[in-house]
Amino acid sequence: AQTVTQSQPEMSVQEAETVTLSCTYDTSESNYYLFWYKQPPSRQMILVIRQEAYKQQNATENRFSVNFQKAAKSFSLKISDSQLGDTAMYFCAFMKYASNYQLIWGAGTKLIIKP
Amino acid sequence: DTAVSQTPKYLVTQMGNDKSIKCEQNLGHDTMYWYKQDSKKFLKIMFSYNNKELIINETVPNRFSPKSPDKAHLNLHINSLELGDSAVYFCASSQSPSYEQYFGPGTRLTVT
Numbered sequence: 439a440q441t442v443t444q445s446q447p448e449m450s451v452q453e454a455e456t457v458t459l460s461c462t463y464d465t466s467e468s469n470y471y472l473f474w475y476k477q478p479p480s481r482q483m484i485l486v487i488r489q490e491a492y493k494q495q496n497a498t499e500n501r502f503s504v505n506f507q508k509a510a511k512s513f514s515l516k517i518s519d520s521q522l523g524d525t526a527m528y529f530c531a532f533m534k535y536a537s538n539y540q541l542i543w544g545a546g547t548k549l550i551i552k553p
Numbered sequence: 554d555t556a557v558s559q560t561p562k563y564l565v566t567q568m569g570n571d572k573s574i575k576c577e578q579n580l581g582h583d584t585m586y587w588y589k590q591d592s593k594k595f596l597k598i599m600f601s602y603n604n605k606e607l608i609i610n611e612t613v614p615n616r617f618s619p620k621s622p623d624k625a626h627l628n629l630h631i632n633s634l635e636l637g638d639s640a641v642y643f644c645a646s647s648q649s650p651s652y653e654q655y656f657g658p659g660t661r662l663t664v665t
Contacts, residue, residue: 471651473653475656477594480658481641481658481659481661482656482658482659483643483645483656483659484656485653485654485655488653527594529596533651535651538601538608538609538650539650539651540598540601540609541598541654543595543596543597545593545594545595546594546595
């Protein structure tokens with residue numbers, strides 16, 4: 439069974455700094471998708487970034503980028519020039535490319551951006 | 554325009570009652586989901602419908618019953634509510650099961 443591990447329950451950084459959130463996963467599949475979602479205090483779940491495993495190029499979305507290491511089964515999220523609005527829970531998720539495409543979620547990392 | 558909407562956003566009720574949460578998406582998506590988020594923020598899939606067909610039916614008490622009248626709606630009915638049902642329930646939708654999911658604002662259910 440697939441599992442997703444986020445080893446940092448909580449992190450805090452100063453505004454404008456760069457922060458990296460870690461995510462590792464366990465799977466025997468070769469084709470899959472990976473996602474990062476954020477959940478600010480408003481509790482809305484917001485898609486941050488998506489990565490297809492067959493793509494070697496790391497996905498980026500403005501200040502958000504990932505470091506996808508397929509062999510190491512690692513999928514970290516880097517937030518550059520962090521802003522107060524980035525304060526949120528961040529969830530890493532894995533989706534197997536087949537069957538019912540169910541998302542497997544990590545436990546989340548609480549990120550606090552300090553002014 | 555709200556992409557995925559849920560009603561109500563807050564629901565406070567007593568043990569033993571029956572309640573429903575409604576979800577609607579205006580994205581034209583084929584797939585919809587219900588998740589439960591507990592007090593520790595852990596997300597658990599409950600159900601998923603694709604083109605009105607149930608494709609994910611995780612191990613949840615049979616007091617929980619989803620109903621999809623059409624592709625744009627997925628409602629969740631809960632019978633005989635228990636204290637342990639208190640949580641935030643999220644509806645989500647995706648273009649198809651392999652695409653990214655878009656979430657509603659959540660419904661905070663409190664059972665007293």
